Amino acid sequence: MDSMSRIPFNKPAPMGNEYAYIHQTMELGHISGDGAFTKKCHALLETELGVSKVLLTSSCTHALEMAALLLDVQPGDEFIVPSFTFVSTANAFVLRSARPVFIDIRPDTLNLDEAQLEDLITTHTRAIVPVHYAGVGCEMDAIMDIAGRYRIPVVEDNAHGLFGKYRGRYLGTFGCLATQSFHETKNFTCGEGGALLINDRALIERAEIIREKGTNRSRFFRGQVDKYTWVDVGSSYLPSDMLAAVLFAQLEAREQIQAQRQRIWRCYYEHLQGWAEANGIRLPVVPAHCDQPYHMFYLLLPSLEQRQDLIAHLRAQDIMSVFHYLPLHLSDMGRHFGGQPGDCPVTEDVSDRLLRLPFYNGLTVDDQERVITAIQEFQVIQG
Ligand SMILES: *Cc1c(COP(=O)(O)O)cnc(C)c1O
Numbered sequence: 001m002d003s004m005s006r007i008p009f010n011k012p013a014p015m016g017n018e019y020a021y022i023h024q025t026m027e028l029g030h031i032s033g034d035g036a037f038t039k040k041c042h043a044l045l046e047t048e049l050g051v052s053k054v055l056l057t058s059s060c061t062h063a064l065e066m067a068a069l070l071l072d073v074q075p076g077d078e079f080i081v082p083s084f085t086f087v088s089t090a091n092a093f094v095l096r097s098a099r100p101v102f103i104d105i106r107p108d109t110l111n112l113d114e115a116q117l118e119d120l121i122t123t124h125t126r127a128i129v130p131v132h133y134a135g136v137g138c139e140m141d142a143i144m145d146i147a148g149r150y151r152i153p154v155v156e157d158n159a160h161g162l163f164g165k166y167r168g169r170y171l172g173t174f175g176c177l178a179t180q181s182f183h184e185t186k187n188f189t190c191g192e193g194g195a196l197l198i199n200d201r202a203l204i205e206r207a208e209i210i211r212e213k214g215t216n217r218s219r220f221f222r223g224q225v226d227k228y229t230w231v232d233v234g235s236s237y238l239p240s241d242m243l244a245a246v247l248f249a250q251l252e253a254r255e256q257i258q259a260q261r262q263r264i265w266r267c268y269y270e271h272l273q274g275w276a277e278a279n280g281i282r283l284p285v286v287p288a289h290c291d292q293p294y295h296m297f298y299l300l301l302p303s304l305e306q307r308q309d310l311i312a313h314l315r316a317q318d319i320m321s322v323f324h325y326l327p328l329h330l331s332d333m334g335r336h337f338g339g340q341p342g343d344c345p346v347t348e349d350v351s352d353r354l355l356r357l358p359f360y361n362g363l364t365v366d367d368q369e370r371v372i373t374a375i376q377e378f379q380v381i382q383g
Pocket of ligand 1: 058059060061062085086088089131157159160180181182183192193194
């Protein structure tokens with residue numbers, strides 16, 4: 001083992017055209033936001049997903065912030081968010097002085113437990129923010145039904161789920177708004193990047209304004225107004241066209257990327273099934289009505305101690321594995337909002353036991369075999 005190289009948890013993989021496209025946008029002379037490649041990315045995503053409007057942003061975090069601005073979230077408003085998610089899902093709304101109401105997750109998909117949703121709704125609820133964990137769809141039929149009855153907007157945090165489907169329909173097309181991430185750790189990347197998907201056409205014009213520093217610059221470029229001016233609140237949420245060039249190369253290679261990730265996911269699943277059963281370890285659950293985009297592969301160990309032991313066992317063989325998320329309701333900020341141990345028992349339990357295995361587009365067959373062999377050597381001592 002000693003001559004072998006480190007297997008990282010994640011490694012970005014250029015698909016081939018990234019450098020040529022960066023060169024092209026430099027030659028075109030428009031490397032700020034909304035250049036040629038940004039428009040290509042918008043068109044590709046709108047066509048593929050069938051979304052009314054897609055706007056690239058500098059991150060998924062920024063797309064979530066735009067969503068909170070678009071929904072006019074105000075101090076005193078509440079929003080319902082899983083405790084088991086990345087900080088930004090909550091912070092974007094907290095930035096508008098809203099209060100997070102944390103919902104627990106289902107033990108199978110680790111998505112928010114729709115059965116608990118209705119009880120958490122109050123007259124102050126301004127948004128429901130489901131996260132499609134690992135790109136496996138939340139129970140959108142139930143969530144959209146409840147949201148519709150109370151007329152509460154749904155914002156899908158689809159950072160993991162681009163091209164995933166729930167009952168044949170693309171994730172990110174259910175809520176009035178949805179957000180994507182193109183961070184280095186996601187299926188498609190330009191380093192740092194994101195997108196806002198707009199399904200409610202009434203929100204499109206204001207989204208363009210908020211993204212362009214609160215000006216009507218987009219309308220000016222379309223010749224709809226003859227001067228552009230300050231018309232609303234806003235910030236600068238556009239990525240450089242050089243980043244869009246990198247992203248476009250990745251999105252164009254989507255079939256190849258998804259095929260690679262599917263092979264990696266299935267290989268883990270097939271080779272670890274027997275070991276998992278023998279050791280009381282749970283593998284990911286993907287319901288039949290969900291098409292996953294193969295974002296990650298995780299294990300649920302029987303205990304925190306065993307999870308830490310497996311991390312150390314893999315690290316000793318230069319294999320990097322990671323865990324996430326620490327329950328948001330028990331973080332310093334979560335406690336500030338009243339979070340207490342026991343509020344979200346499934347989240348608290350899963351957070352201690354979950355382990356993510358190395359998973360990236362360029363993970364070779366040999367390296368994956370090394371990971372699998374190392375895991376199979378690891379026996380959980382029962383009792
Ligand atoms: C990665 C991630 C984000 C944040 O994405 P950025 O593009 O890094 O801002 C938000 N939510 C979830 C669920 C994520 O996994």
